[in-house]
Amino acid sequence: MPSTLPPDSLAWSLLLAARAVAAVRDGKSLTEGLLVSAGEAPATRAAAADVAYGVLRRYGWGDFILGRLLEKALPHPEVHALLLAALYRLETRPEATHTVVDQAVAAAGEIAGGAFRGLVNGVLRNFLRQRESLLAAAAGDDEAALQHPRWWLNKLRRAWPADWQRVVAAGNAQAPMTLRVNRRHATPAAYLARLADAGIGARRVGACGLLLERPAAVDALPGFADGWVSVQDAGAQRAAELLAPAPGSRVLDACAAPGGKTAHLLEMAGEAGLDLLALDIDALRTRRIEDNLRRLGLAATVRVADCAEVGGWWDERPFDAILADVPCSASGVVRRHPDSKWLRRESDIRRFAKTQAAILDALWPLLRPGGRLLYATCSVFPEENGGQIDAFCVRQPGAERLAEEQLLPQDDHDGFYYALLRKSA
Ligand SMILES: C[S@@+](CC[C@H](N)C(=O)[O-])C[C@H]1O[C@@H](n2cnc3c(N)ncnc32)[C@H](O)[C@@H]1O
Secondary structure (H helix, E strand, O other), X not given: OOOOOOOOOHHHHHHHHHHHHXXXXXXXXXXXXXXXXXXXXXXXXXHHHHHHHHHHHOXXXXXXXXXXXXXXXXXOHHHHHHHHHHHHHHHHOHHHHHHHHHHHHHXXXXXXXXXXXXXXXXXXXXXXXXXXXXXXXXXXXXXXXXXXXXXXHHHHHHHOOOOXXXXXXXXXXXXXXXEEEOOOXXXXXXXXXXXXXXXXXXXXXXXXXXXXXXXXXXXXXXXXXXXXXXXXXXXXXXXXXXXXXXXXXXXXXXXXXXXXHHHHHHHHHHHHOOEEEEXXXXXXXXXXXXXXXXXXXXXXXXXXXXXXOHHHOOOXXXXXEEEEEOOOOOOOOOOOOHHHHHHOOHHHHHHHHHHHHHHXXXXXXXXXXXXXXXEEEOOOOHHHOHHHHHHHHHHOOOEEEEEEEEEOOXXXXXXXXXXXXXXXX
């Protein structure tokens, strides 16, 4: 049945956000969940995304509060998610409590024939009545106060006894938008001036990054369509800088989609380019490598393949350099993907570590003697990072560790780990 809610109403964005959050609770990524608003106007999509991201950033808190307000689990996942969305709005816009409650009740009218309107109204009014005591209780609960699953917090505390609180705070913050300037077109300083002319404030970060004062639509960025800049976190930009393959050399980017690091490697190689093979196991994501290279005017061979199944794609010619940007927990980028905190299970980390070890073991023989392999993750968990590389160096005594960086997430960049390994000649 078509909705009777105006598309620019708070009720409609609460409902769309609730549908997206319900999809995440059902195991989907937030990007997939937000496809519910794909047909909407840009402003409506942005409003729904804003609420959905907010709910997932504060999911631990919302779930705790609802646990106190509901006598039993709700039979309808969208109603549960709608209550989370309304609680989020009540806390972030306390001046508009009556509007939020009314709009949430209107949104509830669109679910299950309106059967839960009274419940939504009652739960939200109870929240407002008991707010002080509920907030006090939430402040005493780790998962509610720190907005990360308990097992995740325990891992962070063990790994980073002095820094874990900063890691948690960075994970709960809103991510900035950072650009990588394509050095084939401009220096970062020259592009900074172009941005200023366009009224976009930014500052330098890293060797060729610019951090915007406020996120902007890519179409508003001067020269974006012509490949002058790409959107890439400053921490991710370290990969190409560390591997820095010689222009013209033969390079494998084993887990390349959507191609951010592939493109950076090629930009750095200048006119000589690279003989670069970019693989990814995911066909849809692999198409995004091609789109990105086309926009940037760069050339590489792009293939859909499982990099660990070497027999299926390798032509027996060794590589001078390999980038292994392996699948991981993404625990360093939760401020961009708050859904991942709640989708992961503790057992996933062991599973990732096993896959990463298999990829490393499969790729190492493909490197020429004297060649360099950069192992990269966007994780802050040691078993995917230093622990993984310690174990690898025991298995492969011919691997020499040239450099190792663990970037913990902070204002200027996400969390990344890099280990640059050299194969003895
Ligand atoms: C961290 S992302 C890569 C990001 C990319 N390097 C960039 O900078 O844009 C990891 C990628 O590994 C891919 N992947 C996972 N397992 C793979 C495998 N066995 N072989 C090739 N690609 C794989 C995933 O599809 C995903 O696109």
